[in-house]
Amino acid sequence: DGGITQSPKYLFRKEGQNVTLSCEQNLNHDAMYWYRQDPGQGLRLIYYSQIVNDFQKGDIAEGYSVSREKKESFPLTVTSAQKNPTAFYLCATSIYRGHSPLHFGNGTRLTVT
Amino acid sequence: AQTVTQSQPEMSVQEAETVTLSCTYDTSESDYYLFWYKQPPSRQMILVIRQEAYKQQNATENRFSVNFQKAAKSFSLKISDSQLGDAAMYFCAYRSAKSGNTPLVFGKGTRLSVIA
Numbered sequence: 767d768g769g770i771t772q773s774p775k776y777l778f779r780k781e782g783q784n785v786t787l788s789c790e791q792n793l794n795h796d797a798m799y800w801y802r803q804d805p806g807q808g809l810r811l812i813y814y815s816q817i818v819n820d821f822q823k824g825d826i827a828e829g830y831s832v833s834r835e836k837k838e839s840f841p842l843t844v845t846s847a848q849k850n851p852t853a854f855y856l857c858a859t860s861i862y863r864g865h866s867p868l869h870f871g872n873g874t875r876l877t878v879t
Numbered sequence: 880a881q882t883v884t885q886s887q888p889e890m891s892v893q894e895a896e897t898v899t900l901s902c903t904y905d906t907s908e909s910d911y912y913l914f915w916y917k918q919p920p921s922r923q924m925i926l927v928i929r930q931e932a933y934k935q936q937n938a939t940e941n942r943f944s945v946n947f948q949k950a951a952k953s954f955s956l957k958i959s960d961s962q963l964g965d966a967a968m969y970f971c972a973y974r975s976a977k978s979g980n981t982p983l984v985f986g987k988g989t990r991l992s993v994i995a
Contacts, residue, residue, distance in 0.1 A: 796980060806888070806987060808986055808987035808988050816980045867929060870923065
């Protein structure tokens with residue numbers, strides 16, 4: 767069954783700790799994306815990767831890091847440098863065709879206290 | 880950089896009635912794609928409809944249709960015969976056609992309530 771898996775659904779961390787959000791896909795899509803969603807802010811792009819071993823910063827990359835060692839996986843690390851990390855994080859994928867939509871995972875709600 | 884504006888943070892509609900959600904965008908490009916996504920309380924992002932800028936014909940998917948005005952850079956979503964299940968956040972999104980995998984740029988969303 768093809769899809770995008772984000773885990774865990776809820777994540778709690780203490781301030782000052784790094785945390786890694788998982789995103790795995792078996793759709794064989796080339797590109798993967800991380801978006802952050804805050805109330806009233808829509809979806810804002812953190813990082814994206816069009817091919818393995820390559821990624822680009824989005825609009826709000828500060829305090830985040832990513833890797834793309836495998837086509838199937840695009841983990842996002844929220845570092846202690848991210849000033850306001852509590853948010854809903856969405857991972858998405860797409861195939862190499864512009865009119866193709868993004869396919870989204872179910873998201874991870876991160877709470878940092 | 881492209882921007883997407885949804886000027887209606889919240890809207891409501893009576894069940895079985897029609898509602899139109901507004902979206903405008905700013906771009907200097909001539910070739911691009913536009914999308915509407917729905918996010919119900921489950922927070923799963925669901926594609927509603929998409930439009931290629933080079934197509935003059937407005938896209939339609941069952942009860943959902945768009946009014947694409949390229950010169951005005953407007954891309955509104957019309958929901959006909961509204962149902963309780965249509966209650967959700969709706970996001971308008973823009974994608975450049977420069978390469979195949981450019982990210983989508985999203986608006987801030989419109990929260991739609993459906994009144995029984």
